[in-house]
Amino acid sequence: MARSSTKSFITEVPLKVNSKQESELLARFQAGRQVYNACLNEAMKRLELMRNSESYKVANKISRAKKKERSNTFRKVCEQFRYSEYDLHSFATKTSNAAKWIAQKVDSNTQQKLATRAFKASERVLVGRAREVRYKVPSRFRSMEGKSNKTGIRWKDDCLVWGKLVLQPIIDPSNPVIRHGLESTVKYVRLLWRILNGKRRWYAQLVNEGEPYQKSQNYVVDGLIGLDLNISNIAYVGDDHAGLLPFAELVPTFQKEITELQRKMQRSQRANNSDFFEPNFEAKRGRKTVVNKGKVKKGVKKAKAKWNKSSNYLKAANKKRELERRKAAYAKTQNRRVVNEILRHGKHIKTENVSVRGWQKRYGKAISAKSPGFVQSELLRKAENAGGTVIKFSTQKTALSQTHLDGTRIKKALSQRVHRDVTGISDHHRDLFSAFLSRYVSQDALILQDAQDEYLGAAAFGGKLPPKTCLLEPILLEAYQQRITREQVSKSESTQIDSPSERVSNEPLTTSQVVNKDEKLDGDVA
Structure with a gap:
């Protein structure tokens, strides 16, 4: 039983x-x-x-x-x-x-x-x-x-x-x-x-x-949501709202502090375990001659030799561990807000069946900093717990990032973030348009007729479709504009870092270096 x-x-x-x-x-x-x-x-x-x-x-x-x-x-x-x-x-x-x-x-x-x-x-x-x-x-x-x-x-x-x-x-x-x-x-x-x-x-x-405590601002509605998961952001399109939300936004990475601690730990290891390292050697860099540190000797790791760790090494390791813990805690808090924001607009989700593990080999640091896998699992768990449904479909069969409203497929480079449809409709963000199309996928097949009917703009299809009163076109354009505005605000804040009036604490006031670097990787890898 x-x-x-x-x-x-x-x-x-x-x-x-x-x-x-x-x-x-x-x-x-x-x-x-x-x-x-x-x-x-x-x-x-x-x-x-x-x-x-x-x-x-x-x-x-x-x-x-x-x-x-x-x-x-x-x-x-x-x-x-x-x-x-x-x-x-x-x-x-x-x-x-x-x-x-x-x-x-x-x-x-x-x-x-x-x-x-x-x-x-x-x-x-x-x-x-x-x-x-x-x-x-x-x-x-x-x-x-x-x-x-x-x-x-x-x-x-x-x-x-x-x-x-x-x-x-x-x-x-x-x-x-x-x-x-x-x-x-x-x-x-x-x-x-x-x-x-x-x-x-x-x-x-x-x-x-029983059921967990439900905060008033974290309500869940009965609506359909199309998702497009990326390395550093997630696009969603609901019945009456759309958005492109970044993961772990403005989370401090403590990169400078962690790098200093790592160098300190490395110096301590070399001083207390000199027998485990190859001797230093001179090498030429252009016209200069520099001294390179010797690598760990072969066989030391396999033999599982016991390393001597000084008290200074252990203190630096504890500080580094604490900074990494704080960074992970901040990222989880921000990503949970992203999940709650999406569920406010629907609990029935359609999304591509992407593997975050497959991204780790190519975008290891970005995955570590942004945690898209945590957002994916948390979103699906909360949606199902609220009585919603989660439908996953194949990325190869649908190829939403390449598909246009008339069914044409044109492959894009990862750096191309704007979708310019061959039908002549307004330009949209690539991820937002893929999330819009995912709403109309059924059994690994995209139903273009439903997508065309829901999209406002019959003139783009030669006048074959009757005028509609759907709000999806202005919703997509508004979400795209909000994304542009967020990027402009982030850039303007980064120019004020050297202002004396901003130096009121030791914490960085701008978007972290990992966040800025990951924006270049903000690509659809399907």
Whole structure:
């Protein structure tokens, strides 16, 4: 019988933790890490034995058309080699009881949840979603959770309770989001830690049952949205509104500070690990002779040699990590605003089936700075959660960036950002026009008649179409003009950087260098 599932949302609350409580928590996390790694190792052993067996090979040869027979055969093979979630639960219990200190630190419910977590990691390798698993080191094991809110890690009387540990939360009573989460039913609790400004901070994540708190400005309407996702922006066209929104707009990159820290770390590494580097050598640059630093010796990385890291190196690494964390946090906040803005105009989405992973090899830094994959996944998740639909279609079959209103296809260079239609209609931004056409894609085919009927301008088609009162043409033109205005404002602000009146803080007041650089990559790669 399938498990019943209900809607969930997460409420995160910071915790007050003193030094004694933190010492106990770290001991319990160390015990939990040992359980997880042991379960993961056992799962991979059983998986390898199962894969090499004759029964598995026979099951793998069964045609995928015979779904029921194939799944039943695979299930019997898994039972034969005891490769299942519940078998790992039993293994976790035996392992914890064998090491008495683990059983004293981690309760049975949390042990089973760690076994489930390890099984899912190995299962990703089995189905081909991952190449290998990663065993956790102390710095990478950051969360543990219970199975329910009855025993183990639980939320009781507005406190996190785990055995004899009682951790007080920091609750803002004026925050409606926190109040809504505390008043909702708690399914289970997740305990985690993060490093902020070089210090460990503890948090409780309450996995609540029901719907999350809906802010008044973040409403969702029942409308159709055509999307065109890009590297640094997203274009959308709704029933009565269109826009071209940039990702992570005006997010500081701290590039200068990070570069200085990286150089400091590199100097420290070379000074404390001189045996791992080739000797410096002289090279000519034009008429000058310069000294180039030697590279890391061959075989050092494969041998996994232990590097000496000084206290100055560790301090610089912590500062760099904090700057990167802040940059990522700012980008997430801005990108969530982009998602909420789009959903205000419709929850039924049509978009191209693009792979952001495919962009990473070519536009690695731009993808890291802009996070289009986060916007894509967050938008689809929120739309489906609000009862909307998401339809993805092939980029090769539709080729929206090349298509004109009369059906003609003319390939454009990535640098060409303006769409000039062969029918003689007004010029539009390339991404906006592709988003407009995506509204009329059905089963990987563009229905041009519907697009022509909805577009205002019958004269562009030789007067064959009757006059319409559709507002899509002025909507597209208005969105294009807003994009031009935004670019002009950004450029005008960048010229005021040297003004003494603007130097009121250490934070940059202009668009970051990564943002400006990515504008050149603002291309449709379909």
